[in-house]
Amino acid sequence: MGVISRARAVVIDAWSWLNYKPVFADPRGMPHRRAFPEAKATWVPPDDERRLAAYKLLQAYDNNQAAELSEVLDGPEAREKREFGDPSMFVDAILAHVLGREQHITVPGADTTLPSRRADADTQAAERVQTLLRDWADTELLAMRVQQTERKAVALGDGVYQLAWDPAKQRATVRATDPGFYFPVLPEDGDGEFPDRVHFAWELPEDPRRGLKPRLRRITYELGPIGPATAAGVDEAGRAVRAVRTVEDADGQLVPVVGQGDVVDPASGTVSRMYAWNDTPSTVTCYLTDATWNLEDLKGPVDVDALPLDKATFATRSDGEVLDHLDLLIDFIPVVHVPNTVPPAEEHWGQSSLAKVLQVFDELASSDTDSARASATTGLPMVAISGVHDGRTQMDVGPGSLFKLGDNGKLTAVDTSPALRELREHVKDLKDRAANNARLPAVALGTTDPSKAPSGYALQLSLGPLDSLIASMRLARDHKYQLLLKFVQRLHLAGQHPDWTGVRVQPAKLVFGPYTPTDKQAVLEQVTIGVEKGVLSKETAITMLMEAGFPIDDVAEELKRIDNRSFEAARALADALGNPEEVARFLNRQAPDEPEVPPVVLPLAGGDEDLEDDPAEAAGEGGGNTT
Template identity: 45%
Template structure:
């Protein structure tokens, strides 16, 4: 078993070949800006934070420094960022719409759907989702935080970097669905020498625990009494006073300073009147027993390194091809009159060198090597397309005119379709959970009546090119033939990419238009019959 002691299989094991990652994960001094072993970060979390930093370096074209190089001569042309952006675009689809099951036939559900959509617009949900989901695709995880705002009269939504997220998972949790009952959001605030402010550690903690005063409470969303509530603690410590032996979950509150909210409440186990932790962790992938997800770049890290190296070599070869190396013999070169040494010779258009009888001029032709390097770069990009499951047409390396047929193009989207369905499956339970919390906060604020809340979710739109005319023809024939309901037909059009913002409202408009046109059609038919009789 010698050698297997260094084998660690976890969501970030693909970075084990990087010395900087291994050093940061082991707590040794490294060039990565992550806390070391002597800090408050728990040992199991170091690998995760180190991996987040490595992935961010790839996204910002700074991965060369992780290979032990200065990076001044390293070429990185944004391939990692392209993979992240294209994956994000197809995962989210063209639209993101809040829907409630059965809203087409229920006035109450339609009102609830309108309330959630108004909330989403007020909280810029689509913009926040773009930011949060890009973080999830890049780093493997993202975090949402909800809170009730008395000033705004609605729940407010924030997104957090997953590097600030430290859940205390239940002991023996073997399932990613095991919801933590204690969650820390923690980060360091660097010192500011100009103001004399010390470096601090801030920790915001949400924790479920027994109700301390009355012992029982009935929440608006449940008819059964509960003895559980959620406590909020927001504290900070000076970094030089943080217990270096303990971790984020074992910090002593004796030296902590507690913050206050806008209402003047001291945030030291403040009772939020909730029986849930208003923090939603969204993983990028389905990982079974793993709580954290995997980045879409993780499996192609070495491929991105090879592509950057090939681009660098190609750039160097192009320099010698454009400005070839020239050898001269038997030429009269200019001489420095003071030292008698030959002056440097520069190649310029129109320059003439007088050569002697046996003089020679030769150049080094590197165009063949440049062509080979470019072919190698193309091969690496093809491999990148295969491994990331992003077709060449999505990566922008194939022109639409080069595709042999639409059917061939559709077949090329097979791996992408499987990847998107898997990524959406990982989010299938998360966004309904977020909207459930939003409805419960509205109930807590008195905006919604007590009782059970309908299931709401966020429907992602189409992400593949569709034949809109064929989809419309299919729906028309299906509805007229009685094999499709009008509601199903409208939802099919929404999924195909038609600009329908509200499926329920669109159904009402179609029915209203049909009912108003029915008398006109009947009158026209009667007039035609009467005209026929008179003519006869």
């Protein structure tokens, strides 16, 4: 029993791959307090302590600061370890392959209209939404937001987008948020993918110049039943709050007022609302609260989900709305969590791309440190001297040095370069092992010359592990970006932007570009032969060229340019149809006007020319025979 009681608790969770580090997991499996004081804050839920500590540790590896955290337990000598940026290089390489060379917003049904055909209503709707989303993405710098969030996701395991409608800018805004600020209230049953309440919380330091004490700020999104309409007001303590709007009824009693367009069910008293993107009324809305507390006011066992609202100070938006359970007039939480990997069943969090190889990076740092020490003795060799006349115990060795030795004197140089070569080979082996375990071939890391590959087929086989890695990571992201673009459309409809009037929400996707090297010449030959032989359509050929990296922005526009110069195909079309207007539409030109054909005048018989001058005679009035 004594042996069992002294055994260390084994903790297996989403971050147990870090249990090997004593600074992360003590005998109880909890992070060290001095190394991770943020995770030990009183308002942090116990279930989130290991997650926040893992984020900080992974960020330290990414910034070459892992030795600083190790110093807490290992002492000052831990800082002597060399960190040469290998974890950061792995993160950058994986990020580049996941995102591809470019990203495009596509709506199914758009970019499929031939120039010679009229688009139907569904196609026009898809093309309109695709154009609006692409214009919004350019204005909102979506590509940069994606880079910011995805780097967090690859390095830390999770990324978070926060969306909002900006009344001043008249568009939906999207922001990349550090996952360390993200505290979803996950349900006890279910997979927890879509929580009903989400907090963003962080501490604000003391500001003596402004007279501000240490504070805690929390932004909360919460789904709840639609309630009465509210307006900005002030409570008895002078705080800005929201108060229920009331009116007097026929009896002089104050009764709550519902929002414009809301309907109250007389039987149940529930309030329903018709949203622009729903076919049936909904009884749910999203409430926003932005509050700040002084840390000294938080007493007792409170966490981020149970902070006392009576001690909070609520923020006020630029348009004067107090953010105290403000009804956002939407039926969804505008937050999108992006896991780096497909979460296990009934789990919410992803896993960092460094998780499986973190111990290899520790070994690599130790080997780099040993190599640095060995290189010092190689550059300044150790020399042993015996039989010196002057009997000095310490002598300087340098160019031009002269030593007078006795009869049996010796000078011996110790060559440490073989040990340095072994250390460098060991470092190379560790890097190869890390690349293999992370499923990053050397050619994907740029450490191998692709021209030395025996064949293109062999090169493609070497990229097999990378293909499966990127396919799995993109699978974890595919639905999340569809959700983000759906939220963007709904926010524009809720904000009643004039350009979005009459728009129906479409299933848009964010498509990542190719990540492997492409032989453009080979692709060009394939599509040329395929179109000539009639086994590939021009639309498919143009799509293949776009995926290969050719500078083509729009399939329909490129097809239109090609057809404008396809005179041989137009001649064949004219021979087949005999319709000039159809050929003109194929060439995107105006058909020429056909000249009027003059009437045919037959010549008359001899002697009849005089009849033309006498109409009566021509009509046979003179009794003559005009036949």
